[in-house]
Amino acid sequence: MTLKSDEAENSKIDFFVNGVIFYCKSVKYDLFVFKMFHNETEAGWENRGEELQNKIEDYLESHPEERYQEIVESFSEELHQNQITYPSIHRESLVITIYNSLEAHLNELCRIISESINNRIKLKDLNGRGIERAFLYLTKVGGFDLSRMGTELA
Numbered sequence: 001m002t003l004k005s006d007e008a009e010n011s012k013i014d015f016f017v018n019g020v021i022f023y024c025k026s027v028k029y030d031l032f033v034f035k036m037f038h039n040e041t042e043a044g045w046e047n048r049g050e051e052l053q054n055k056i057e058d059y060l061e062s063h064p065e066e067r068y069q070e071i072v073e074s075f076s077e078e079l080h081q082n083q084i085t086y087p088s089i090h091r092e093s094l095v096i097t098i099y100n101s102l103e104a105h106l107n108e109l110c111r112i113i114s115e116s117i118n119n120r121i122k123l124k125d126l127n128g129r130g131i132e133r134a135f136l137y138l139t140k141v142g143g144f145d146l147s148r149m150g151t152e153l154a
Contacts, residue, residue: 018116020109027105034101038094045087052079099131106134113142 052075059071110123114137123137138144 018112020112023109023112030101034094034098041090045082048082052082103131103134106131110134110137113138
């Protein structure tokens with residue numbers, strides 16, 4: 001994010017004094033934590049899948065061939081949950097959590113910018129909600145040029 005050139009000259013925003021630089025590092029760390037959580041959780045599903053496969057193989061080796069179908073079917077629900085259901089719930093939850101975190105961080109950034117420029121217009125004074133309202137605030141009140149982000153903001 002950059003300030004529009006004509007507003008940058010007259011701006012009172014000092015990203016070191018107001019803490020935006022440090023806040024951005026904190027947000028980056030939060031994203032890193034989400035990534036590590038995701039990777040660890042996915043590895044857990046993979047390990048559990050291997051354990052289930054080994055368990056099935058052990059059962060198959062110790063039982064006659066005519067029971068193979070029954071043995072595999074007895075593990076089908078557990079395999080489906082481990083390979084499909086649980087990872088899907090995890091991934092969908094993570095997307096929602098990251099989106100919620102982004103909204104909270106953008107709202108906090110708007111608050112910091114508002115204090116930095118001593119503007120009477122607050123985020124809550126603008127129409128809209130969530131991330132869209134925060135982007136509106138950053139462009140209209142904060143003077144940030146977010147055009148390089150293209151259609152990602154739409």
